[in-house]
Amino acid sequence: MNGPKLFGYLFGLxxxxxxxxxxxxxxxxxxxxxxxxxxxxxxxxxAQVIGEGIVTAIDNLVGSTMGKDKMKFAPxxxxxxxxxxxANTCGLYGLRSPTGDISFPxxxxxxxxxxxxxxxxxxxxxxxxxxEYIEPYPFMLPINIIEKFSRPVSMTFRIFGNLVGxxxxxxxxxxxxxxxxxxxxxxxxxxxxxxxLFVGCIQAFIFSMLTxxxxxxxxxx
Amino acid sequence: xxxxxxxxxxxxxxxxxxxxxxxxxxLGQGYAAGKAAEAVGRQPEAQGDIIKTMLIGAAVAETxxxxxxxxxxxxxxxxxxx
Numbered sequence: 001m002n003g004p005k006l007f008g009y010l011f012g013l014x015x016x017x018x019x020x021x022x023x024x025x026x027x028x029x030x031x032x033x034x035x036x037x038x039x040x041x042x043x044x045x046x047a048q049v050i051g052e053g054i055v056t057a058i059d060n061l062v063g064s065t066m067g068k069d070k071m072k073f074a075p076x077x078x079x080x081x082x083x084x085x086x087a088n089t090c091g092l093y094g095l096r097s098p099t100g101d102i103s104f105p106x107x108x109x110x111x112x113x114x115x116x117x118x119x120x121x122x123x124x125x126x127x128x129x130x131x132e133y134i135e136p137y138p139f140m141l142p143i144n145i146i147e148k149f150s151r152p153v154s155m156t157f158r159i160f161g162n163l164v165g166x167x168x169x170x171x172x173x174x175x176x177x178x179x180x181x182x183x184x185x186x187x188x189x190x191x192x193x194x195x196x197l198f199v200g201c202i203q204a205f206i207f208s209m210l211t212x213x214x215x216x217x218x219x220x221x
Numbered sequence: 222x223x224x225x226x227x228x229x230x231x232x233x234x235x236x237x238x239x240x241x242x243x244x245x246x247x248l249g250q251g252y253a254a255g256k257a258a259e260a261v262g263r264q265p266e267a268q269g270d271i272i273k274t275m276l277i278g279a280a281v282a283e284t285x286x287x288x289x290x291x292x293x294x295x296x297x298x299x300x301x302x303x
Contacts, residue, residue, distance in 0.1 A: 064270075206280040
């Protein structure tokens with residue numbers, strides 16, 4: 001297995017396959033949002049009904065998971081989930097999934113980490129924020145610090161490991177099937193269904209759910 | 222046999238041994254899914270909440286298996302000693 005290809009350098013910065021596929025993912029997500037939200041009317045058309053359905057579903061999910069007072073996170077969760085779903089299913093249209101490079105999930109996990117810390121500070125105040133470190137007993141301080149910093153690491157590796165495992169298995173399957181002409185058309189279909197669609201959507205959902213649960217737990221005490 | 226070959230062979234065996242860590246999440250997630258099935262059987266109207274809770278628990282239980290996978294991947298593709 002090879003890592004993401006390097007296409008060249010732009011202003012001294014490396015342009016890797018991950019970067020290009022991330023921009024393609026962003027373009028797909030942007031076009032979808034644009035098509036679904038163009039000329040909104042009081043009597044909705046087909047596109048508007050789909051768009052409203054997605055937004056309502058995410059609103060309900062955020063409301064039931066985080067509580068009705070934290071609905072301001074719904075736009076962020078929707079963009080996170082949509083971005084991750086499109087990025088994880090890149091294998092379906094023949095691109096290397098950008099989530100298979102550790103920099104992409106690490107960035108998202110760091111955004112989540114900063115959000116958790118900032119909103120814990122805002123929700124509880126400085127005293128409550130530092131009190132969290134010595135709960136339930138003061139000698140648990142090192143364990144609490146390790147727990148705090150292991151969260152983004154585990155979130156990164158969860159999504160990265162799942163996607164890289166899928167990429168390697170798909171690669172092995174295609175290499176093993178290269179001799180069989182007709183079977184090679186049929187056998188990869190269930191594998192694509194599982195490793196790209198199912199795992200990708202489940203991991204996107206889990207990443208968003210964990211983000212919501214951690215932020216809500218930090219704010220609520 | 223030179224030292225590099227021994228390191229490579231030992232890395233391959235180590236990667237295989239590391240994936241024994243896949244047993245734990247398999248057992249744990251199977252147990253969680255079984256309990257969720259029981260809960261849905263007892264309370265079919267709470268199916269959405271049960272599935273959501275089960276997925277989060279299964280994802281957290283999966284972490285150690287993923288760590289084992291990462292160790293195996295590092296040993297094979299990004300071995301620091303080769």
